[in-house]
Amino acid sequence: MSNINGKVYAMNAVTPMKTWKTWILRTIFFVLGHIKPLQRDLIDLSFIEFARWVIVPRNGFPFMKNGQRQEDLKYDYLLFFSNFNGTWNQYIDAFSAVLSKGLNLIWRWSEKFPGSVPVTIFKEYIARVQFDTDYYYTAYPHATANDVKSAHIVQSSLDSLSLVAERCTPEQFADAYLRFVMQVQTHLGETGEAPIAG
């Protein structure tokens, strides 16, 4: 079991919801998905590589027959999977501090959700509904979400400079190169081993 691979942490959580509340949450996600400015806080947090919420209706667990017993559940379930950089505590603290309204909007429909502030009770709840990852893979274990974003900016700037580099005089190239360095200089952080966090 490992929830961590390189600089990424895999979180899994499952919470029960009364079936009538599910539709409210579906509507909220629909609006969140279609009005991009509402995702601004999620984007600004910048340490989440991928995250998803999956609502499983009480009769929606896959049923493959062949001797499998059909589920008989009262609740719908909200599954949450996140791939984030940093430690569990940093993640929950940041979520609670920056996204408390958004989190409450999503999880308030789950049973016994205490609210994302104060953070101590929130952490207790997350720890209760979390379950561990058996196998975790990432194609770029030593890069954070910010490293990936920065790397694409560097690549794009380099491609643009490459297009004109051959056609310039040395003096024109030197000017273009200087502009390139200024564009990319804040995106050249070194990737590598993650610090061990206790």
Added chain:
Amino acid sequence: MPNKNGSVYGLTILSPIIDDEKATPSHDLQIRNYLAHLSTREESPFAQAPGTHLARLVVMDDVIYVGAPACEEHLKSKYLIFESNCDGDLDSYLSGLATSIPDHLDAVWNHCVGYPGAANRQAFLDYMKACQLDTTFFFAAVNDKSVTETLRALQTQSAVADFIASHQGVDSATLQREFLEFVAHLKALPPPRPGSMGPHRDIKTGGRNE
């Protein structure tokens, strides 16, 4: 479609694990045991198959009881969760897995109810889709780049940092000539292998509340 964000696909599969009291060890334990010995680096099955940014496999033992006054209830099956953030469309991705790593897929999913095996391609695709759950909301920080593009960009980022550091104060003509050589060299390099960046760690950390 909520399963997609830009060009990235958010795949969520829940496969019921065979519940056979005569099996020793139990099927869920056999899955866990197999996964515990799989490499998570460039030898990973997901590094050998195309198109996986990040993926996880999780045995879900049960739903979680959050305490009174909520009702306590339990699942009748354990489920293998396969969560993948991958390139392209679903059929291409699943076919890529079935072609590249059929033995690994069979070793894991043979413990799941109704799994037909990766060799029967159409049955495999049908099975995986039957076990798929639609994602309700999918967030991707970078949603328009493939795995290969990202690996290449990370390689470029590191090389550009070195180039800039080593070319401070160089005259214009030399700078231009060496920049063109640098770009040509960079283009000729193969992208890093998925899962391969950086040194290996001997100590595997992990666990709750870190």
